[in-house]
Amino acid sequence: MNTLVRNVFGKVNSLPHGYQIAGCATFGGAVFMASYGLSVAGLLEAAASALVFFFFQLVALTGPSLSNRAPRAFKGSAAMLEQFLDDWKEWRKEQAMMAQAILAFAATCLFVVSRFLCASILPLITNVWFAGALGMGICAVVISPVLARAVIATFKSSSQGAEDSDGV
DSSP states (O other): OOHHHHHHHHHHHTSOHHHHHHHHHHHHHHHHHHHHHHHHTTOHHHHHHHHHHHHHHHHHHHGGGHHHHSOGGGHHHHHHHHHHHHHHHHHHHHSOHHHHHHHHHHHHHHHHHHHHHHHHHGGGOOOHHHHHHHHHHHHHHHHOHHHHHHHHHHHHHHHHHHHHHTTO
């Protein structure tokens, strides 16, 4: 392996989990900001395709280690989901060519629908900072669902506290 690649990935992989999440969220924000810039420049279809491809790849690459990231109470569910995904991969390998083509068509339809939704949403974003924040938020939810649940719980508890102090 190339020394540069080994040094870069070795250092990145040794970062603490919090830095991994922050770095990935920042990178997702940058991709979203670049897509926004492309859409403003008149390349909306290319921007939507790039953005959807990035997030599909992010989900595909971070998904297999679900049981390592699941909260302790959900370890069994995560292991069951991973077993289902492993069984799905094995089943796909055993299918005939026509079934493979049908599966590829289904994935293509999912990509096209996602790209259409992304192309519909991108023009609604009014500035690059909002695009970056949106991309960072989506990326953080994808790579750390536990973080997203903690943030939602914090907002729920703070809104309940505000209602209690108002006498409601």
